[in-house]
Amino acid sequence: MTFASPLSTTGTITFRLYGYRGGSSFGENTIFLNLDNLKVNGTLIATTPSSLNGLNATCSTASTAQSFTLSATNATGVVSVNAPTGFELAPRTGGSCPTTGYASTTTVSPTSGTINQAICVRRLGGLTPGSVTSAAQLTISGGEVATVTVGLSGSTTAATTVSVISSTACQVQGQTLTLSAIPSAVGSYTYSWSPSPAAGQSTSQITVSTANTYSVFLTDVNGCTNTASASAAFTPLPNPAFTGLPATYCFGAAPVLLTPATAGGSFSVSGLGSISGNSYVPPGAGAPGPATITYTVTTNGCSNTATASITLGDQLPTIANFLASSPVGNGTCSVKLTATGTGPTFTFTGPNGYLFTNVYRLAGTYDVSALDVKLPGTYTLTIDNGSCQTKAQVEVTGTACQE
DSSP states (O other): OOOSSOOOOOSEEEEEEEEEETTEEEEEEEEEEEOTTBOTTSOEEEEESSEEEEEEEOSSSOOOOEEEEEEEESOOSOEEEEOOTTEEEEEOOSSSOOSSOOBSEEEEOOBTTBEEEEEEEEEOSSOOSEEEEEEEEEEEOSSSOOEEEEEEEEEEOOOOOEEEEEOOEEOOTTOOEEEEEEESSOSOOEEEEESOOSBOTTSSEEEESSOEEEEEEEEOTTSOEEEEEEEEOEEOOOOOOEEOOOSEEEETOOOEEOEESSTTOEEEEEESSEEETTEEEOOSSOOOEEEEEEEEEEETTEEEEEEEEEEEEEEOOOEEEEEESSOBBTTBOSEEEEEEEEEEEEEEEEGGGEEEEEEEEEEEEEEEEEEEEOSOEEEEEEEEOSSOEEEEEEEEOBOOOOO
């Protein structure tokens, strides 16, 4: 078939055939010719295969190279093969793809108008993780240009993610805790920690005794590294101190309320006496001896204790029948205070500096009195046996005498 003028196109071409009888057309027919990838009166170029799949790289290494064969006839110029972003090319000169010499572009020159060249393609390593589909553009340069594409698909594998979990420990001398690196996938990994721990530097679990932020670097078999951090924090111990307990105590004394610095704990006692809530209760009587009170408190899983010791010595002195003989007033300007108590020293005090003392050489039970009470008010009797003390009060009524 001959055309009156050059035809330069690709795709589907429609031809109309005309027949004449007596100078007029007598019929027509339509013929469809598929000239895809063919430049009429130009270069015919093809690739085998037409696509390369599974070009899978890692975060650090390129994919295994695959190749396609570039074929061309009637080529009049150099064929330029251009790789899309993330891929690289190299001519194959032997039976397998090379390991070096890759670039974003390679060229092939025809021999007597013919090209038959294997081209290797691989995906670059270290790219953003994920899948990609692209195309390598093959272009013939020269007076006539034809273009074909080779479909490329591949992916970049992400580095394995890692997390760090920390155990808990109380802030006690010599106490340690562990930090564990947990990869997101099962595999073979190497580990490195910073700052360097006392033990476990190259393992998935470390033991530390110092509060700090520790980072693990996880490297997989592809050389891809990921990192994660966690804080090693030691829980402070609660303050177990308490107040309210005197050094010495007496049999028969009233319970004493103990006040802890940190609430929520419990008291216990060894030796003499007992505990009621937050109070120490001494025994009513007994032989002198020690008592040790312990307070134990736990917060955030950490416990701490404090102790205090006391000595129970003498019996608490007793006072009975502390009375005034009568109210003060005209006719009774001076009244008498009387009481019965146990001890060696009995001291009466009252308004306006009133002071009256009974002292005995030996402790015992005595009927004691105070004289010359001339003013109404509150009077106090204090019995002191050297280690224990008891007080009692009486109210004197009436009015002061006019002297």
